[in-house]
Amino acid sequence: MSDLPTPLERARSLSRDRGLTEQADQHAITLESILAVLRSGRLADAAARREATEIASSALIRARSVHEQQESVLEPVAEAFSRLRTELRPLIRSGPLQVQFAEPPARGRALPGPVAREARAISRTAVLSLMDRADAARARIGWDCDGRNLLMEVRDDGGIAVTAHDDTLRPIVERVAALDGTMDVETTPGWGTTLRIEIPLDPPSAALTVEGAEELTDREKQVLRLVATGISNQRIGDQLGITANTVKYHVANLLRKYGARTRAELASIAHSHDAHSPSAQTR
Missing domain, CATH: 3.30.565.10 (Histidine kinase-like ATPase, C-terminal domain)
Known part of the structure; x- marks a missing residue:
């Protein structure tokens, strides 16, 4: 490992x-x-x-x-x-x-x-x-x-x-x-x-790290996992039964919490979190 x-x-x-x-x-x-x-x-x-x-x-x-x-x-x-x-x-x-x-x-x-x-x-x-x-x-x-x-x-x-x-x-x-x-x-x-x-102009408060992902809401965790797949907000909303605008709201919160600036960074963080989670390591 x-x-x-x-x-x-x-x-x-x-x-x-x-x-x-x-x-x-x-x-x-x-x-x-x-x-x-x-x-x-x-x-x-x-x-x-x-x-x-x-x-x-x-x-x-x-x-x-x-x-x-x-x-x-x-x-x-x-x-x-x-x-x-x-x-x-x-x-x-x-x-x-x-x-x-x-x-x-x-x-x-x-x-x-x-x-x-x-x-x-x-x-x-x-x-x-x-x-x-x-x-x-x-x-x-x-x-x-x-x-x-x-x-x-x-x-x-x-x-x-x-x-x-x-x-x-x-x-x-x-x-x-x-x-x-x-x-x-x-x-x-x-x-x-x-x-x-x-x-x-001054740095925001410390951003949430990958290890602190438990601070996310259940919905944010769901959105984060789907963002990592690269699909659009509309498709994420279809899968979760929410509107695309609601997905955008959750994505904006995730960007703020992780200190990421793009969806690509957010996807990278999500992949890192999944790769090092206990469930992934026991596969």
């Missing part, structure tokens, strides 16, 4: 998962930006190729930058926001969505590295989801800091009513929950939607 993973090994595994998620986010933005340039009717073929090459080259330089992986680095809020603008600039320049940026105060409290990266990931995800919906022509992204929390706002002029339970917002809901933050969605049909997000 193999030894149980140590807390340090589990932490490193979660860090690797988060790194992969961050890389996937960056790659998605790069590919969307290149496609937007190549599809643009405003650029000649030669100019489009030059622009696409520049985007790809810049992405390679960012990918090779090791300082992004340092968890202990603090980023001034204005600098972190400026990096977001830089990341989104190629996509906005050639894409159909007009994005306005509301600058944070220059002297706001510096953001812990993980918070800054997740905030950028949330903002990128919001922009990509708006482009997928294709009902919005303009969006506004703003950050602020009250000394204890990063305050984020994403506003669009889309005509489709959106709620926090919509699948388009699920990745954002899960990321915010994993950071022990809160999100409010205000939508007015015909006028647009506003997301207001608060993310604490």
Whole structure:
């Protein structure tokens, strides 16, 4: 029988998962930006190729930058926001969505590295989801800091009513929950939607470990086991006789309790728990 993973090994595994998620986010933005340039009717073929090459080259330089992986680095809020603008600039320049940026105060409290990266990931995800919906022509992204929390706002002029339970917002809901933050969605049909997000800058209380899984409710344990199989919220709800929205609620609680930031991390924790449970070891 193999030894149980140590807390340090589990932490490193979660860090690797988060790194992969961050890389996937960056790659998605790069590919969307290149496609937007190549599809643009405003650029000649030669100019489009030059622009696409520049985007790809810049992405390679960012990918090779090791300082992004340092968890202990603090980023001034204005600098972190400026990096977001830089990341989104190629996509906005050639894409159909007009994005306005509301600058944070220059002297706001510096953001812990993980918070800054997740905030950028949330903002990128919001922009990509708006482009997928294709009902919005303009969006506004703003950050602020009250000394204890990063305050984020994403506003669009889309005509489709959106709620926090919509699948388009699920990745954002899960990321915010994993950071022990809160999100409010205000939508007015015909006028647009506003997301207001608060993310604490200080670490949340100690997360539940795999060994502490008995602190979960019976329903949460059922949902956790099914999340590990990779099936959708709708299918989980069908199997448990509950709605997909109720499943989303339980998943958000599980992310918060385990300190995980994605469903992939949650699935990894569930697999680890099952593999080292007494019943699994006696098979």
